[in-house]
Amino acid sequence: MSKLKNKKAIITGGGRGLGKATAIAFAKEGIDVAITGRNEAVMQATVTELKTYGVNAIYSVFDVGNYEEVQAGIKTIIEELGTVDILVNNAGIAAFGSFNDMDVAEWSQIMQTNVMGMYYVTKEVLPHLIEKNEGDIINVSSTAGLNGNANTSAYSASKFAVIGMSESLMKEVRKNNIRVCTLTPSTIASDMSIELGIANKDSVDSVLQPEDFAELIVAGLNLPRRAMLKSAALWSTNP
Numbered sequence: 001m002s003k004l005k006n007k008k009a010i011i012t013g014g015g016r017g018l019g020k021a022t023a024i025a026f027a028k029e030g031i032d033v034a035i036t037g038r039n040e041a042v043m044q045a046t047v048t049e050l051k052t053y054g055v056n057a058i059y060s061v062f063d064v065g066n067y068e069e070v071q072a073g074i075k076t077i078i079e080e081l082g083t084v085d086i087l088v089n090n091a092g093i094a095a096f097g098s099f100n101d102m103d104v105a106e107w108s109q110i111m112q113t114n115v116m117g118m119y120y121v122t123k124e125v126l127p128h129l130i131e132k133n134e135g136d137i138i139n140v141s142s143t144a145g146l147n148g149n150a151n152t153s154a155y156s157a158s159k160f161a162v163i164g165m166s167e168s169l170m171k172e173v174r175k176n177n178i179r180v181c182t183l184t185p186s187t188i189a190s191d192m193s194i195e196l197g198i199a200n201k202d203s204v205d206s207v208l209q210p211e212d213f214a215e216l217i218v219a220g221l222n223l224p225r226r227a228m229l230k231s232a233a234l235w236s237t238n239p
Helices: 017-028 040-051 067-081 104-134 153-176 191-194 212-222
Strands: 007-010 031-036 057-061 086-089 135-140 178-184
Touching: 007 017, 007 067, 007 104, 007 191, 017 031, 017 040, 017 067, 017 086, 017 212, 031 067, 040 135, 057 067, 067 104, 104 135, 104 153, 104 178, 135 153, 135 212, 153 178, 178 212
Parallel strands: 007 031, 007 086, 031 057, 086 135, 135 178
Antiparallel strands: none
């Protein structure tokens, strides 16, 4: 029996891609899962699939970049789950373009979703973990948060910020027996990467898959509580 069985998890952006793969991996471990997102039809379908693993699965529709929506959504989720043990901050958006050509509103939206969204959700979940004196927070950054590249200024800036926020939080809440892990995967064949044209869904043997990412998260959670995966960069073996 998995030692994670009956834990309660919240996964933002959990309806598809990396979030969905993580939700399925959690359900296989016996973890009850709440997913969030903006597309209700997608989340309904994912929740139906999650329930086939015999776990409690629910969803909440809200935009992580809207604090009032986050407050209401997280409150409802925790009331339904009864508690929360694990938070996966996965929700994010991306767009690429030169520094001058990218519209100011688009640049700002990337920062609002990827940085402020993670802050808002964590701010609402963290008091519950502190009260329990135990928990896990997994924050999804990117290799784009380790190195900037041409035409990625907004996305890289957001993911650099995620790393700084996540590592600062890790040092702040270790005393509360809360593990904070920062993940920096390279290109994964997720729905977003495929839509952006930077990954091919058919290249299963040469590009990282969402399931690989989910496996890493589960492995980190299964570590003894005395051990913490502070950060990890997931890369494909194919150059």
